[in-house]
Amino acid sequence: MAAAVPFEQWTAEEKYGHFMRRIENGEKIEADDWMPDDYRKALIRLITMHGISEIMGAFPEKEWVPKAPTLRRKLAIMAKVQDEMGHGQLLLRVAEDLVKPCGKTREDILQDLFAKRLKFHNVFHMPSPTWADAAVIAWLVDGAAILSQTMMLKTSYGPYGRALKRICQEESFHAKHGESLTLSLAEGTPAQRRMLQEAIDRWWEPLLMFFGPKTKEATGHTNVDKNLKYKLRTKTNEELRQEFLSKYVPKIRLLGLAIPDPTLRYDDEKGEWIYREPDWNKFKQIVTGNGPKTDERLRLRRTSYENGRWVREALAQWKAAAV
Numbered sequence: 001m002a003a004a005v006p007f008e009q010w011t012a013e014e015k016y017g018h019f020m021r022r023i024e025n026g027e028k029i030e031a032d033d034w035m036p037d038d039y040r041k042a043l044i045r046l047i048t049m050h051g052i053s054e055i056m057g058a059f060p061e062k063e064w065v066p067k068a069p070t071l072r073r074k075l076a077i078m079a080k081v082q083d084e085m086g087h088g089q090l091l092l093r094v095a096e097d098l099v100k101p102c103g104k105t106r107e108d109i110l111q112d113l114f115a116k117r118l119k120f121h122n123v124f125h126m127p128s129p130t131w132a133d134a135a136v137i138a139w140l141v142d143g144a145a146i147l148s149q150t151m152m153l154k155t156s157y158g159p160y161g162r163a164l165k166r167i168c169q170e171e172s173f174h175a176k177h178g179e180s181l182t183l184s185l186a187e188g189t190p191a192q193r194r195m196l197q198e199a200i201d202r203w204w205e206p207l208l209m210f211f212g213p214k215t216k217e218a219t220g221h222t223n224v225d226k227n228l229k230y231k232l233r234t235k236t237n238e239e240l241r242q243e244f245l246s247k248y249v250p251k252i253r254l255l256g257l258a259i260p261d262p263t264l265r266y267d268d269e270k271g272e273w274i275y276r277e278p279d280w281n282k283f284k285q286i287v288t289g290n291g292p293k294t295d296e297r298l299r300l301r302r303t304s305y306e307n308g309r310w311v312r313e314a315l316a317q318w319k320a321a322a323v
């Protein structure tokens with residue numbers, strides 16, 4: 001039997017069977033453990049996209065740091081931007097261990113981003129023209145992110161789950177900050193309420209898109225199935241979108257704000273929200289690097305990456321000298 005034979009001598013099928021049993025039993029896979037290439041690829045895709053999205057996600061709000069209306073708000077949004085960059089660094093550290101056996105480095109991940117070979121979330125390609133956009137991003141985009149990140153806390157890959165634990169704690173502060181900004185605007189002057197409504201109108205479709213297309217039949221996409229099979233995630237895109245609608249539609253309406261979808265309703269019989277499908281062709285365009293702010297933000301990111309090169313090189317030399 002395979003158990004009596006050293007692991008290195010097991011056949012590929014035996015190794016795969018053993019690996020899948022570990023997943024089924026809820027065991028955590030660690031960076032040095034044997035894993036099928038398919039699992040590694042799925043992890044790399046998921047974690048680099050998440051990490052890069054955290055970094056690119058700081059940009060729409062960063063624009064509002066110099067223009068925040070009060071010192072208290074400025075400190076809060078600055079802390080949030082800093083948190084998001086930290087989440088990105090934490091996740092790229094996890095991704096770095098995964099790409100290493102493939103002969104790739106963290107530098108390669110960043111270069112892939114600059115060359116548009118890596119995707120990041122659709123919402124972070126969009127403009128944030130008013131202070132109300134900063135409010136809606138922190139309240140609803142972070143709210144949507146919390147739903148999908150909380151779902152992955154029990155992910156089968158140990159290092160990702162541990163990074164997510166810390167990230168989720170900070171994300172809940174972000175949502176509170178967004179709630180506070182939104183409430184102030186909702187209770188404000190008619191001009192502030194109008195600004196908030198316009199931001200909701202702008203962000204509604206990107207928010208529905210955030211969870212991804214409904215079915216693989218619609219997109220030919222099997223990544224979600226793969227992530228479910230390997231227990232990297234536990235819910236489908238549509239389950240998460242329905243959760244989001246159940247949580248936030250009543251809250252938005254409670255503030256007296258309108259949702260820009262006249263077809264939106266909860267179907268009691270089906271037990272689900274009926275909504276107008278976002279334009280998935282537009283989604284595809286955006287996530288493949290053709291969003292309204294993609295080029296500008298990638299240019300900014302590349303400039304700041306190049307400006308920080310001397311720090312990375314100095315640290316690498318110091319580390320080499322210390323060994």
Ligand SMILES: [Fe+2]
Binds near residue numbers: 054083084167171
């Ligand atoms: Fe984050």
Ligand SMILES: [Fe+2]
Binds near residue numbers: 084142170171174
């Ligand atoms: Fe956040």
